Amino acid sequence: MxxxxxxxxxxxxxxxxxxxxxxxxxxxxxxxxxxxxxxxxxxxxxxxNANARSLASGLSNNIGLLLYNSAGLTSPYILKCISTLSDIIGENYGWLALCQLKSPAIDLQDMRRYLGNSRSDGIIVFNAQLPKEVIALLSTAKTPYIVFGREQASCSYVCCDDAAGIREGFDALYARDKRKVLFISGCAEAEMDKDVRTQAYLGCIADHGLAFCQVVGGGYSREQTAAALGAYFAGGGETPQAIMAANDEMAYAAIHVLEERGLIPGQDVALIGFDDADPEHNDAIGLTSIRQPIGQMTRACIEYIYQIVEKDEPALLQQKYAPQLVVRAGTLL
Known part of the structure; x- marks a missing residue:
């Protein structure tokens, strides 16, 4: 029995x-x-028995993770975050309940539908800017929530200190006498003035008083990066001494574009990516990357939600975590 x-x-x-x-x-x-x-x-x-425990405690023992459609589920960084969240929750609490919203951004209708049909102890919103009306709804519903991966002044968040990471990578290139550094932004040109990584690159250029300043939009994808870099070179763009990419996927595309032009990454052009979500692959190809502390950030989100659940006290957590430049000789001269 x-x-x-x-x-x-x-x-x-x-x-x-x-x-x-x-x-x-x-x-x-x-x-x-x-x-x-x-x-x-x-x-x-x-x-x-999870159901019995839930009835007794009032907890569902799961946390909801909301992603909006444009985030996708193919990025190594996103997959690493989801996997790490799931592992940590599974070890200590229960389950991760993933919900991918179809709308291009999280809006009031999405959140009402989610709250009405889910039963989670709290919500982690992945890399999305929450409108004021959504924040007000969550506050009224008394649902613990936190934004992962993006700074937002009006609510709790954990994220990487992107600007510090870009500066560390740029300084490493500058120390190696690289004065012509091209940056591949994940954003469209109209949004670059709000993008932390792009603005950090432009700040480095200004701080060092450099004449070469080139930004191309890679859309956080290999395909868009290949097209953007191809257009840059086809239009007579000068070959840089180094390329910084706002994520590793765009850095991978840059490697192929350089090789197609007969240039050797790490010899003719230094290269730095961002995220280092797949360190084994980066080790294999020798890609230098700025590593986000995914483990620290995900654990902080989960502990924050259950701190509120257990103490029933509202709290505000706004935390940036320092990234780490992981130097691999294959692409950093």
């Missing part, structure tokens, strides 16, 4: 509530009694 929480309580000589507390407590084992309960549960391969 299936072992129940009552059986564990009887064998341990404690109450059912004590067993429930011990099995659901997060963190280190705090007493011999706690240890004994854990040992008995493991002996019988006991797994708490």
């Amino acid at each position: 299936k072992v129940t929480i009552k059986d564990i309580a009887r064998e341990a000589g404690v109450s059912i509530s004590t067993v429930s507390y011990a099995l659901n407590k997060k963190g280190r084992i705090v007493s011999d009694k706690h240890r004994r309960i854990i040992e008995i549960a493991r002996k019988y391969n006991y797994v708490p």
